[in-house]
Amino acid sequence: MSFFKRLKDKFTGQAKEEKKHEEPQESTQLEDLDSAESDDHQQQFDQPAEQPEPPKKKPKKLSEADFDEDGLISIEDFEEIEAQKLGAKFKAGLEKSRQNFQEQLNNLIARYRKVDEDFFEALEEMLITADVGFNTVMELVDELRDEAKRRNIQETEDLREVIVEKIVEIYHQDDEHSEVMNLEDGRLNVVLMVGVNGVGKTTTIGKLAHRYQAEGKKVMLAAGDTFRAGAIRQLQVWGERVGVDVISQSEGSDPAAVVYDAMNAAKHKGVDILIVDTAGRLQNKANLMNELEKMKRVIGRAIPDAPHESLLCLDATTGQNALSQARAFKEVTDVSGIVLTKLDGTAKGGIVLAIRNELHIPVKYVGLGERLDDLQPFNPESYVYGLFADMIEQNVDAESEESDQEGEDATSETEGRSHE
Numbered sequence: 001m002s003f004f005k006r007l008k009d010k011f012t013g014q015a016k017e018e019k020k021h022e023e024p025q026e027s028t029q030l031e032d033l034d035s036a037e038s039d040d041h042q043q044q045f046d047q048p049a050e051q052p053e054p055p056k057k058k059p060k061k062l063s064e065a066d067f068d069e070d071g072l073i074s075i076e077d078f079e080e081i082e083a084q085k086l087g088a089k090f091k092a093g094l095e096k097s098r099q100n101f102q103e104q105l106n107n108l109i110a111r112y113r114k115v116d117e118d119f120f121e122a123l124e125e126m127l128i129t130a131d132v133g134f135n136t137v138m139e140l141v142d143e144l145r146d147e148a149k150r151r152n153i154q155e156t157e158d159l160r161e162v163i164v165e166k167i168v169e170i171y172h173q174d175d176e177h178s179e180v181m182n183l184e185d186g187r188l189n190v191v192l193m194v195g196v197n198g199v200g201k202t203t204t205i206g207k208l209a210h211r212y213q214a215e216g217k218k219v220m221l222a223a224g225d226t227f228r229a230g231a232i233r234q235l236q237v238w239g240e241r242v243g244v245d246v247i248s249q250s251e252g253s254d255p256a257a258v259v260y261d262a263m264n265a266a267k268h269k270g271v272d273i274l275i276v277d278t279a280g281r282l283q284n285k286a287n288l289m290n291e292l293e294k295m296k297r298v299i300g301r302a303i304p305d306a307p308h309e310s311l312l313c314l315d316a317t318t319g320q321n322a323l324s325q326a327r328a329f330k331e332v333t334d335v336s337g338i339v340l341t342k343l344d345g346t347a348k349g350g351i352v353l354a355i356r357n358e359l360h361i362p363v364k365y366v367g368l369g370e371r372l373d374d375l376q377p378f379n380p381e382s383y384v385y386g387l388f389a390d391m392i393e394q395n396v397d398a399e400s401e402e403s404d405q406e407g408e409d410a411t412s413e414t415e416g417r418s419h420e
């Protein structure tokens with residue numbers, strides 16, 4: 001199966017349905033099944049949501065047959081639905097980047113019909129402009145040159161799929177790190193959130209709290225940004241909204257003292273995940289380092305291998321600046337993963353690849369919008385799907401039409417012969 005077809009099948013479930021030439025059906029709106037504010041999923045399963053306009057890409061339709069006698073769906077169906085929801089989220093969140101990437105690539109392919117050095121150079125330029133990062137672009141396009149030679153690809157049109165495939169490959173390349181969070185059942189997990197002002201730390205903490213709580217975990221938050229006016233209140237509002245405890249002291253107090261309180265409270269209350277907010281004063285590196293080190297010491301004294309994650313929040317809309325922030329933070333503290341926020345706000349979604357390849361820190365979550373459920377675990381396949389979804393779908397559709405046509409030609413030929 002081609003790479004594009006596999007992506008399309010995985011994230012839309014469409015290809016399979018089209019094969020069967022099914023009649024258009026009403027579908028249960030999956031968005032509603034786990035919308036941020038809904039807490040009664042079962043009820044929604046029982047009463048399919050009203051759907052004023054059928055969505056263009058239909059999620060899998062749930063029929064009665066999908067539920068067993070306990071009213072549960074099979075793991076396969078559940079996973080299929082989750083993949084489709086994820087595909088839809090990445091597609092929506094990367095809309096701006098997708099329009100940019102697809103348009104530029106289409107222009108390039110139209111302008112340079114033949115695969116030659118001019119085309120590769122123009123492609124390099126396009127990718128660098130999209131924030132992919134110089135070294136990553138060089139590596140990616142070199143691999144494309146080799147692949148085009150190896151497979152004797154002459155037309156730029158035939159390179160589309162290879163380009164997208166290579167992006168996923170280059171992401172997987174140095175896989176010593178994992179996108180999976182280091183969280184374990186049966187212990188207090190501590191997650192430290194760092195990053196400069198305004199990148200989305202507090203918002204991300206709220207979204208993470210919502211996500212983990214929905215997974216059945218007991219979550220607590222620590223208001224470690226005691227520096228910025230209003231930061232404590234902002235976290236408290238999130239705590240109220242999501243329904244989790246927030247440990248705080250007054251503005252200007254020592255963040256390490258807040259963390260000390262929070263560690264005690266979390267242990268006492270049997271919390272599964274404690275997420276610690278911090279102030280990101282990068283302009284004063286020595287202070288920031290001291291502050292973070294002190295917080296880490298307090299955490300480590302209570303639980304020796306904690307914090308289990310130190311997540312660096314970066315704002316995707318700041319482009320190359322995000323990379324230099326990451327380098328600066330790496331100097332002052334250990335960073336185990338990155339949360340790349342506001343991907344929905346940029347047309348230069350290539351920054352994900354630059355981070356991965358130039359910093360060698362895994363992107364663990366991406367922010368795809370302002371809603372509670374717009375923070376999603378990062379995965380390179382969902383990412384390239386979001387970045388090229390229309391192109392992927394058009395390509396697969398065109399191919400299946402071609403093969404249908406060939407099939408029909410073959411049939412009419414044999415029929416023709418049988419009439420002879």
Ligand SMILES: Nc1nc2c(ncn2[C@@H]2O[C@H](COP(=O)(O)OP(=O)(O)O)[C@@H](O)[C@H]2O)c(=O)[nH]1
Nearest residue numbers: 197198199200201202203341342367368369370
């Ligand atoms: N569009 C969009 N906005 C976001 C995202 N994450 C955070 N924001 C916004 O970014 C702004 C700053 O967020 P905040 O959490 O206060 O940043 P902090 O200073 O690092 O704690 C807020 O207005 C958030 O709503 C995202 O993924 N997408």
Ligand SMILES: [Mg+2]
Nearest residue numbers: 201202225231
């Ligand atoms: Mg904040």
